[in-house]
Amino acid sequence: MARNTHQKDTIREALRERSAFISAQQLHQQLEERGERIALATVYRQLNALADSGQVDTVRMGGEQLYRYCGADGHHHHLICTSCGRTVAIDPPSESWLRSVTAEHGFTLQSHTLEVFGLCPECQAQDGDA
Incomplete structure (x- = not known):
């Protein structure tokens, strides 16, 4: 079972605030601007875990992987x-x-x-x- 961590919760909340897809790098920068101290590698790892659990949608656009919170709407x-x-x-x-x-x-x-x-x-x- 996947653990909920402060970092995962922070990333999930930041994604919930957006309706558009965002790259891991853009999300990391946004979190740093808010004063959150999360490594870029952790952002990638948590986004992939959220995608694997079905909480985050992911698409490839313009040569980069983008992420968006989707909740549990199937x-x-x-x-x-x-x-x-x-x-x-x-x-x-x-x-x-x-x-x-x-x-x-x-x-x-x-x-x-x-x-x-x-x-x-x-x-x-x-x-x-x-």
Whole structure:
């Protein structure tokens, strides 16, 4: 059973305050700015433990691993803004669609992950102003 530590609690709370994905380095910097003394390696280790336990979502974007608190709301998917990182949970594709696509290509469905990347309305508006 995974232990709860002050460091894990601090990281979990910092993630709860955000709706967007964040890198381990950005989170570490944010924690240091608050006066928390946590090593970067500890941030990585705790984020991975939280991801393994299903409390944190993780995606790869722009060549780096990003993390976001997801709580215990089960399997879900996201729209992710590639500019600001804003994240919105979306309904998954239907199970029948997933099975038909995998069968069409001779695969059997074992699991799936769906992340959709684009620009949120605010970032689209900013791009239009440039």
